Amino acid sequence: MERIKIGLIGLGTVGSGVYKSLAQFDNVEITKIAVRNINKPRTVEVPTEKLTNDPYDIVNDSSINVVVELMGGVEPAWDYIKTALENGKHIVTANKELLAKKGEELFKLAEKQNRVVLYEAAIAGGIPVIMPVKTILAGNKINKIQAILNGTTNYILTKMDADGASYEDVLKEAQELGYAEADPTGDVEGFDAAYKITTLATISFNSRVKFENVYREGITKIRKEDMQRANELGYKIKLIASATIDENNNADVRVHPMLVPKTHMLAHINYVTNSVAISGHPIGNIVLSGPGAGEFPTASSVIGDILAIAREWKTTDYLLPMMRCKHNSTANPVKIDDTYNKYYLSITAPNAIGVIAKIGSICASKNISLSSIVQKGVKDDNTAEITVITEKCLEKNIKEIVNELEGCKINSLIRVMEG
Amino acid sequence: MERIKIGLIGLGTVGSGVYKSLAQFDNVEITKIAVRNINKPRTVEVPTEKLTNDPYDIVNDSSINVVVELMGGVEPAWDYIKTALENGKHIVTANKELLAKKGEELFKLAEKQNRVVLYEAAIAGGIPVIMPVKTILAGNKINKIQAILNGTTNYILTKMDADGASYEDVLKEAQELGYAEADPTGDVEGFDAAYKITTLATISFNSRVKFENVYREGITKIRKEDMQRANELGYKIKLIASATIDENNNADVRVHPMLVPKTHMLAHINYVTNSVAISGHPIGNIVLSGPGAGEFPTASSVIGDILAIAREWKTTDYLLPMMRCKHNSTANPVKIDDTYNKYYLSITAPNAIGVIAKIGSICASKNISLSSIVQKGVKDDNTAEITVITEKCLEKNIKEIVNELEGCKINSLIRVMEG
Numbered sequence: 001m002e003r004i005k006i007g008l009i010g011l012g013t014v015g016s017g018v019y020k021s022l023a024q025f026d027n028v029e030i031t032k033i034a035v036r037n038i039n040k041p042r043t044v045e046v047p048t049e050k051l052t053n054d055p056y057d058i059v060n061d062s063s064i065n066v067v068v069e070l071m072g073g074v075e076p077a078w079d080y081i082k083t084a085l086e087n088g089k090h091i092v093t094a095n096k097e098l099l100a101k102k103g104e105e106l107f108k109l110a111e112k113q114n115r116v117v118l119y120e121a122a123i124a125g126g127i128p129v130i131m132p133v134k135t136i137l138a139g140n141k142i143n144k145i146q147a148i149l150n151g152t153t154n155y156i157l158t159k160m161d162a163d164g165a166s167y168e169d170v171l172k173e174a175q176e177l178g179y180a181e182a183d184p185t186g187d188v189e190g191f192d193a194a195y196k197i198t199t200l201a202t203i204s205f206n207s208r209v210k211f212e213n214v215y216r217e218g219i220t221k222i223r224k225e226d227m228q229r230a231n232e233l234g235y236k237i238k239l240i241a242s243a244t245i246d247e248n249n250n251a252d253v254r255v256h257p258m259l260v261p262k263t264h265m266l267a268h269i270n271y272v273t274n275s276v277a278i279s280g281h282p283i284g285n286i287v288l289s290g291p292g293a294g295e296f297p298t299a300s301s302v303i304g305d306i307l308a309i310a311r312e313w314k315t316t317d318y319l320l321p322m323m324r325c326k327h328n329s330t331a332n333p334v335k336i337d338d339t340y341n342k343y344y345l346s347i348t349a350p351n352a353i354g355v356i357a358k359i360g361s362i363c364a365s366k367n368i369s370l371s372s373i374v375q376k377g378v379k380d381d382n383t384a385e386i387t388v389i390t391e392k393c394l395e396k397n398i399k400e401i402v403n404e405l406e407g408c409k410i411n412s413l414i415r416v417m418e419g
Numbered sequence: 420m421e422r423i424k425i426g427l428i429g430l431g432t433v434g435s436g437v438y439k440s441l442a443q444f445d446n447v448e449i450t451k452i453a454v455r456n457i458n459k460p461r462t463v464e465v466p467t468e469k470l471t472n473d474p475y476d477i478v479n480d481s482s483i484n485v486v487v488e489l490m491g492g493v494e495p496a497w498d499y500i501k502t503a504l505e506n507g508k509h510i511v512t513a514n515k516e517l518l519a520k521k522g523e524e525l526f527k528l529a530e531k532q533n534r535v536v537l538y539e540a541a542i543a544g545g546i547p548v549i550m551p552v553k554t555i556l557a558g559n560k561i562n563k564i565q566a567i568l569n570g571t572t573n574y575i576l577t578k579m580d581a582d583g584a585s586y587e588d589v590l591k592e593a594q595e596l597g598y599a600e601a602d603p604t605g606d607v608e609g610f611d612a613a614y615k616i617t618t619l620a621t622i623s624f625n626s627r628v629k630f631e632n633v634y635r636e637g638i639t640k641i642r643k644e645d646m647q648r649a650n651e652l653g654y655k656i657k658l659i660a661s662a663t664i665d666e667n668n669n670a671d672v673r674v675h676p677m678l679v680p681k682t683h684m685l686a687h688i689n690y691v692t693n694s695v696a697i698s699g700h701p702i703g704n705i706v707l708s709g710p711g712a713g714e715f716p717t718a719s720s721v722i723g724d725i726l727a728i729a730r731e732w733k734t735t736d737y738l739l740p741m742m743r744c745k746h747n748s749t750a751n752p753v754k755i756d757d758t759y760n761k762y763y764l765s766i767t768a769p770n771a772i773g774v775i776a777k778i779g780s781i782c783a784s785k786n787i788s789l790s791s792i793v794q795k796g797v798k799d800d801n802t803a804e805i806t807v808i809t810e811k812c813l814e815k816n817i818k819e820i821v822n823e824l825e826g827c828k829i830n831s832l833i834r835v836m837e838g
Contacts, residue, residue, distance in 0.1 A: 017701060021558055021701055022558075025558070120555050126701075126702045126703060126705065127705055128547070128551035128555045128556060128705070128707075130555075131550075131551065131554055131555040132547035132550065132551055132555070135550055135554065135723060135726075135727055136539050136547045136549075136550040136551075136720065136723035136724070136727070137547060137719065137723055138722075138723055138726045138727075139440055139441075139444070139718075139719055139722030139723050139725075139726055140719055265687065265708065268684065268687060281715065282436060282440055282545075282714075282715035282716065282718045282719045282722075283545045283709070283710070283715070283716055283719040284545060284709065284710045284713070284715060284716050284719075285709060285710070286545065286546055286547070286707070286708065286709030286710070287706075287707075287708045287709065288547075288705070288706075288707050288708075289684065289705065289706040289707075289708070290702070290703065290704060290705030290706065291702070291703045291704070291705070294703070295701075296700065296701030296702070296703060297701065297702055297703050299558075299701045300556065300558055300559055300701045300702040301555065303557075303558030303701075304554065304555035304556060304557055304558050305555070306558075307554075307557045307558055308554055308555070308557075
């Protein structure tokens with residue numbers, strides 16, 4: 001049997017997992033691995049002659065059929081991948097940022113070169129999502145995705161909820177445990193989830209979504225009091241990546257915290273687990289859940305992609321349709337201000353007669369119906385905490401309200417998922 | 420573009436859904452449809468010249484590339500499929516009973532004929548399971564499956580739980596709503612789930628599981644009192660299809676009711692939704708949930724299979740490895756009596772001094788540890804209801820206990836899923 005030859009760029013935890021797990025398959029062979037430091041001690045035993053510190057040794061090696069890129073970041077990864085494609089290699093990558101920012105160029109180049117780019121590991125780690133959407137779900141018109149795509153933020157929110165702890169305290173603990181990075185910005189401000197939903201929406205809608213059109217809001221302002229109020233009202237707070245598309249190709253794609261009804265499966269996805277809920281016709285609704293990161297789950301997806309190429313690589317003409325990410329159209333962006341949502345609003349108001357009436361009448365003037373309004377006692381400073389859940393209303397209008405509530409302090413404004 | 424020609428056997432709800440949904444794809448065409456009665460009025464408009472009442476018109480038609488079998492049952496479906504394969508056609512089927520009972524012969528014949536048999540719709544309806552296991556999860560050693568694979572029984576159990584109603588009452592209601600058939604045996608006695616887990620375990624373990632070795636127990640003996648006790652103890656009762664395999668190729672495959680801890684995702688799969696939890700290495704645990712039946716979800720899977728063939732049908736040599744169900748080994752069966760499980764036991768005992776001690780000592784004599792034992796009040800007839808949850812113990816031993824509890828009435832013995 002002719003073995004397919006793999007070049008690996010990056011031998012961190014995922015790369016090591018891939019190297020170890022691929023050993024059992026006799027139709028694939030990793031022949032070269034690019035690392036930063038050849039002499040660094042490693043947990044995986046690799047023959048020294050396979051190591052190089054120059055990725056161009058791999059992407060320019062004519063004997064290599066598939067380049068597996070596991071280094072992350074846009075540059076220099078993008079240049080390695082471009083060179084590899086130009087040299088006729090298939091690509092397997094876990095690089096969500098590159099896919100979100102360079103996807104269009106990347107897939108155009110792959111098409112021109114008649115090669116595939118597979119990236120199951122880049123979106124939702126070990127959960128099978130990309131391959132199912134491209135193959136067994138291909139007969140569907142998918143029009144909605146709601147997902148938990150970032151393990152770090154889901155860990156933090158779950159812990160805040162379970163322990164009644166503040167964001168800052170849980171972040172610190174998560175950093176100590178290695179669940180959050182020293183600079184957590186990429187996770188907690190929603191960039192990571194935004195990269196992933198950009199590509200997932202693009203492939204699901206079969207219409208390109210541009211990263212710069214994805215609305216993004218992180219979890220740093222969520223208070224432990226919000227967690228508590230949400231629970232009392234029948235919700236959990238989660239960082240939700242969502243995407244919807246209408247018949248006119250208008251795509252509303254975003255990442256922000258949401259109150260998720262406890263009756264919804266996403267409310268029960270806890271700690272570092274990820275989950276993707278997909279709706280479409282004729283399928284209806286499906287939910288795919290599992291580990292969103294980690295050495296082994298990510299390795300599972302990378303290996304799945306490598307084996308898919310290995311089993312069919314001799315027939316590139318036919319391999320391509322099933323595995324290609326081709327988009328004839330670009331989706332029209334929808335501005336967040338023009339969207340309709342339900343909102344959770346926490347207000348600290350002076351305990352004066354008529355404050356509830358005032359909130360009610362300001363909302364009515366903006367055409368906003370209230371689903372519930374709860375005032376809990378009066379504090380020592382003679383203020384009251386008022387929690388409002390609205391019906392669906394225009395984002396622009398709710399923002400105006402927030403500015404017009406004179407004398408009141410707005411503690412939180414969080415969107416609410418419909419039940 | 421050369422269109423792939425499809426022959427459809429069966430034009431019921433699923434067949435109609437497939438016919439309607441395939442119209443939008445220009446690389447496939449349904450050219451002939453076998454129905455029982457050509458003149459029957461239908462919800463879908465089909466040109467009369469496409470209809471035949473003889474399936475052999477389809478399987479013997481040399482212009483047809485793919486036969487889609489949606490009639491169900493072993494005979495005569497098996498003869499149609501055999502003939503179609505012998506005539507060089509690829510097969511797409513939703514026939515779980517045929518796969519469970521004739522799978523070995525079927526896949527051997529397909530291999531000999533160099534054709535594929537795809538069957539995503541046969542297991543868990545619209546949920547993508549079979550294709551992911553064969554493609555993106557192919558790098559894994561899957562060793563455990565726990566699943567809810569039958570919508571009718573899950574509907575009945577969910578309703579019993581929600582309404583505090585008896586099995587008989589809910590079954591009647593489910594029959595009126597069309598969720599259960601007039602003769603519900605195939606669903607409520609676990610045959611349907613057993614067919615599905617036979618094939619799902621076979622493909623996941625890459626080792627053939629024989630239907631006759633699948634232990635099977637239905638839900639007809641579950642009492643509303645069991646539902647209530649389970650809830651109090653932190654569980655929900657579900658009909659679970661499970662399969663595990665060890666390193667020596669011993670496969671324990673079964674369908675029976677279980678107390679599922681509320682912390683487990685399967686406890687929250689309600690009404691007609693299905694769900695498949697898969698464990699393996701390197702993936703860890705994933706859970707795939709969605710509609711397990713119905714016109715549209717099932718059509719989604721059938722169409723996914725048809726499109727997979729349509730996109731690659733010119734290259735059968737290469738199509739086969741990825742889509743083939745090939746097993747070099749047959750799994751060794753494990754007898755239910757030799758398995759270790761936790762148990763829920765409901766006992767009605769005479770309210771005599773020392774009855775709890777008696778139960779405890781009988782259990783101890785069989786090496787069975789108790790996890791909890793609860794006695795609730797005393798009834799008018801001077802009996803007490805005692806609920807026991809055991810630690811893991813040998814099935815053979817728990818059965819012996821049940822026989823040795825003299826003077827006690829055993830209301831229920833149900834296995835308990837580990838948390």
